[in-house]
Amino acid sequence: MTKNLDQREGALTTRPTAADRARALLDPARCRELTTHAAGYLEAAEIEIPATQGFGQQLMRTRFYAGIYQLGRPLGMRVASALQAPGRDADRARTAAALRLQPGQTIFDIACGPGNFTGTYGQVVGPDGLAIGLDASHPMLTRAVADNSGPAVAYLSGDAENLPFRDGVADAVSCLAALYLINEPFRAIEEMARVLKPGGRIVLLTSLAPGGRRDRLHVTAIEKLSTMRMFGRDEITDFLRALGFGEIEQVTAGLAQTITATKS
Numbered sequence: 117m118t119k120n121l122d123q124r125e126g127a128l129t130t131r132p133t134a135a136d137r138a139r140a141l142l143d144p145a146r147c148r149e150l151t152t153h154a155a156g157y158l159e160a161a162e163i164e165i166p167a168t169q170g171f172g173q174q175l176m177r178t179r180f181y182a183g184i185y186q187l188g189r190p191l192g193m194r195v196a197s198a199l200q201a202p203g204r205d206a207d208r209a210r211t212a213a214a215l216r217l218q219p220g221q222t223i224f225d226i227a228c229g230p231g232n233f234t235g236t237y238g239q240v241v242g243p244d245g246l247a248i249g250l251d252a253s254h255p256m257l258t259r260a261v262a263d264n265s266g267p268a269v270a271y272l273s274g275d276a277e278n279l280p281f282r283d284g285v286a287d288a289v290s291c292l293a294a295l296y297l298i299n300e301p302f303r304a305i306e307e308m309a310r311v312l313k314p315g316g317r318i319v320l321l322t323s324l325a326p327g328g329r330r331d332r333l334h335v336t337a338i339e340k341l342s343t344m345r346m347f348g349r350d351e352i353t354d355f356l357r358a359l360g361f362g363e364i365e366q367v368t369a370g371l372a373q374t375i376t377a378t379k380s
């Protein structure tokens with residue numbers, strides 16, 4: 117087992133690496149062993165990566181898009197949110213605050229892309245905490261390891277719809293700018309709820325159908341053209357409520373919605 121050296125109060129102790137601590141959270145019925153890919157992220161033979169079903173998903177699996185994504189995201193978010201999105205650093209700080217992240221906690225960043233939020237979470241939870249970014253895209257994970265690593269950060273190749281973790285092991289879970297790309301987004305939300313501890317926080321940032329209504333012809337057309345799902349105003353909040361979440365808050369801005377909630 118690889119260890120980080122930790123020198124505190126003059127004593128030389130060893131600390132398990134973030135990858136070792138990520139392994140300890142696995143559900144053996146879902147995933148028995150993780151190996152390290154040459155690019156530096158974790159993977160398992162039993163974890164199936166979903167096939168892409170549309171242009172949006174295909175784009176996420178390209179090296180080109182993974183390479184430019186972090187640069188273009190703030191602009192994309194400003195457009196989607198009718199100019200209401202904050203800048204990059206304010207967005208990361210605001211999300212960490214909404215998750216109520218504390219040093220020592222465990223956070224899963226589901227569909228983490230190039231780790232643009234996971235790296236910040238790792239800094240907030242500190243060396244005694246753990247931030248795991250999970251994504252289905254090899255190029256995104258490769259960028260995540262290169263750009264947003266840290267002593268409390270691990271990246272894992274996986275499917276948001278079938279998380280490999282045990283029940284109730286995370287203090288917080290985020291899924292940002294990704295639910296609209298996931299084939300079965302409500303299955304992914306159920307999985308995030310499963311791995312959260314009671315009292316754990318969730319933050320979801322996703323699309324909002326124009327006018328908040330999904331049952332419109334032009335919304336169907338937008339979905340078909342973009343290959344991305346547009347969510348109705350109450351779809352996700354109602355689903356979280358049915359799963360037993362409380363403290364549900366929703367902020368809408370243009371074609372974007374951010375939902376925060378606490379698992380009961």
Ligand SMILES: C[S@@+](CC[C@H](N)C(=O)[O-])C[C@H]1O[C@@H](n2cnc3c(N)ncnc32)[C@H](O)[C@@H]1O
Binds near residue numbers: 166230299
């Ligand atoms: C637009 S990026 C979002 C990255 C980051 N969370 C952010 O807010 O900037 C969407 C990510 O969702 C990932 N994704 C889509 N479907 C997924 C699935 N079923 N499981 C895991 N990741 C998935 C894509 O590979 C892509 O990296």
